[in-house]
Amino acid sequence: MIRGKVLIAEEICKGCELCITACPQDSLALSEKINLKGYRFAVLVQDNCTGCVNCALVCPDAAITVYRQKKPAKGINPEIQVAV
Amino acid sequence: MDLPPITNGFELVYKKPQTLTETPMHYCPGCGHGVVHRVLMEVIEEMGIQDRTIGVAPVGCSVFAYDYMNVDMQEAAHGRASAVATGIKRVLPDRFVYSYQGDGDLAAIGTAETIHTVNRGENILMVFINNGIYGMTGGQMAPTSILGMKTTTSPFGRDSKLAGHPLKITNLIAQLPGAFYVTRHAVHTANAVRKLKKAIHSSFEYQLLNKGTCFIEVLSNCPSGWKMTPAESNKWLEENMFPIYPLGDLKTPSQTMN
Numbered sequence: 001m002i003r004g005k006v007l008i009a010e011e012i013c014k015g016c017e018l019c020i021t022a023c024p025q026d027s028l029a030l031s032e033k034i035n036l037k038g039y040r041f042a043v044l045v046q047d048n049c050t051g052c053v054n055c056a057l058v059c060p061d062a063a064i065t066v067y068r069q070k071k072p073a074k075g076i077n078p079e080i081q082v083a084v
Numbered sequence: 085m086d087l088p089p090i091t092n093g094f095e096l097v098y099k100k101p102q103t104l105t106e107t108p109m110h111y112c113p114g115c116g117h118g119v120v121h122r123v124l125m126e127v128i129e130e131m132g133i134q135d136r137t138i139g140v141a142p143v144g145c146s147v148f149a150y151d152y153m154n155v156d157m158q159e160a161a162h163g164r165a166s167a168v169a170t171g172i173k174r175v176l177p178d179r180f181v182y183s184y185q186g187d188g189d190l191a192a193i194g195t196a197e198t199i200h201t202v203n204r205g206e207n208i209l210m211v212f213i214n215n216g217i218y219g220m221t222g223g224q225m226a227p228t229s230i231l232g233m234k235t236t237t238s239p240f241g242r243d244s245k246l247a248g249h250p251l252k253i254t255n256l257i258a259q260l261p262g263a264f265y266v267t268r269h270a271v272h273t274a275n276a277v278r279k280l281k282k283a284i285h286s287s288f289e290y291q292l293l294n295k296g297t298c299f300i301e302v303l304s305n306c307p308s309g310w311k312m313t314p315a316e317s318n319k320w321l322e323e324n325m326f327p328i329y330p331l332g333d334l335k336t337p338s339q340t341m342n
Contacts, residue, residue, distance in 0.1 A: 005094055016114030016307075016314040022274055039113065054274040056098045060118030061109055066098035 004051020005067040006044055012063040013041035019055035019064060028055060101129040105154045112219075114314020116304030117146050119271040120213060120280070124182070125153055127284045137180040138172050140165040144186035145220045146213065163194025166201035169208045180288055182209040187228040188218045191253045198253065205262025205296040209287045212254070212299065215306040216325060223309035227251040230328050235309070250328055254301040258334035264296030266335040270303040270326075272318040290337070303329055 006028075013035065019042050020028045027049045030040040042055075042063075051068030103125035111117050128137050134155055141149040143162040150157035160168040165183040173181040190198050190212050201210070217235055218224040225235040225242060230250050232241040242250075258266040265287060269280040280302060287298035303325055305317035312320060 004097075012108055014113035018114055018314050018318070021315045021318075051097055053098045057274040057277045058119065058271070060111060060113075060115055060122075062100040062104055062118065062122045064098070065096070065100070067094040068097045070093045070095050 002050055002071065003069045004049040006049060006051075006055060007065040007067070008042050008044070009061075009063040009065075010035050010041045011037070012061050013039065014061060015039035015041055016060065017042070018058045018060065022054045022058045024052065024054065025050060101126045103129045103134050103154045105152055107151050109152055110148060111145065112306075112308040114305065114307045114317065115145070115219075116215065116271045116302065116306075117213060119277060120184075120211065120302050120304070121146075121149065121152055123271075123277060123281045124184070124211065124284055125155075127281060127288060128155060128180075131285070131288060133180050133288070136178070137182070138176070140169045140172070140181070140183040142183070142185040142189040144189045144218075146184060146186060147220070149184055163189050163192070164197050165189065166194065166206075166208070166210055167197045169210075170201055170204070170206045173206060173208050177207075180209075180291055181207075182211060184211045185213070186219070187212070187214045187216065187226050188220075191227045191251050195251075195253070199256065199260070202257045202297045202299060203260045203262050205264070207291055207294050207296060209284070209291060209298045209300070211284075212301045213304050214301055214329065215304045215309070216250070217306050217309040219306045219309045223306075223311075228253075230324060233324075252329065254299065254329075254334060257299050262297055263299060263335055264290055265298040265333075265337055266301075267299070267333045268301040268303065268329060268331050270321065270331055272303075272305065272321055276331075295337070301329070303331070 025048045027046045028042050029045045031043045035041050053066050056064040056066050109118050137155040139157045141159045142165045165185050169181050169183040216229045224237045229242050267283050270276045305321050307314045307317040310317050
């Protein structure tokens with residue numbers, strides 16, 4: 001499985017939960033803490049993100065940056081690639 | 085925003101476009117305006133036309149659009165964004181010009197300007213955000229409010245005898261010969277956002293070819309005005325607004341050619 005990472009700008013997030021609804025992997029949830037605006041912001045709670053970008057596409061405040069694991073080159077065993 | 089270095093074989097696949105400013109948006113949590121701003125700016129960044137684009141900001145919730153969009157912007161009087169955009173495009177025909185308006189601006193006070201701009205076939209892109217309510221002033225009934233919709237000025241639901249029927253201005257515009265590309269989109273899911281981005285991209289390409297007016301209606305939610313959570317409002321949008329305002333192309337370039 002291709003792994004992804006999301007980086008959420010905590011102070012920009014308004015806790016609208018649209019990214020949580022859009023996430024097919026249920027990787028996101030609202031935090032227990034609040035930010036300076038007084039909103040509970042979105043955080044990554046599970047380590048199963050695939051970097052599908054759905055959360056970033058529906059985010060009204062452009063608070064989400066998405067990273068994805070590089071695809072292994074063709075013909076090479078992906079497990080060897082990970083071990084390196 | 086400073087991005088951390090890419091480590092452990094991870095690569096950047098999505099970030100906020102450089103054409104959006106760092107100013108945090110003032111919109112309510114979950115508002116569709118932010119998504120449309122971002123998609124519009126993403127297209128401008130991808131096409132590399134940031135220094136050749138002029139936007140016209142409306143009056144309404146998105147009145148501060150010029151604070152968020154990092155392109156040349158001009159504020160227009162209420163409802164007159166398309167008229168101002170006409171002037172800009174005629175004086176500077178080599179620039180990409182778009183107007184950005186809400187339903188209270190484009191379909192109520194600015195109906196005359198909207199229809200005549202499209203009828204003249206002005207070579208601009210008009211982006212129309214339809215959420216069926218006056219969001220900025222506290223949730224009053226708009227011409228595009230659907231029948232039975234409860235707003236602060238129609239507390240028992242919109243009555244067609246008293247307030248008429250929802251104004252489908254996009255359908256009106258599609259009949260005009262000046263319109264080249266008329267389409268209706270939404271921003272409630274990631275796929276809908278992708279389709280909207282494609283439509284904006286082709287509209288700017290048609291503008292480069294001097295084809296005529298491109299008109300994109302975007303159905304959006306208004307969680308504060310509809311008094312719902314953002315997730316509930318998206319569901320309400322699908323169940324109640326989509327039957328009256330079906331998504332899809334109303335006029336495509338192939339129809340215009342015939």
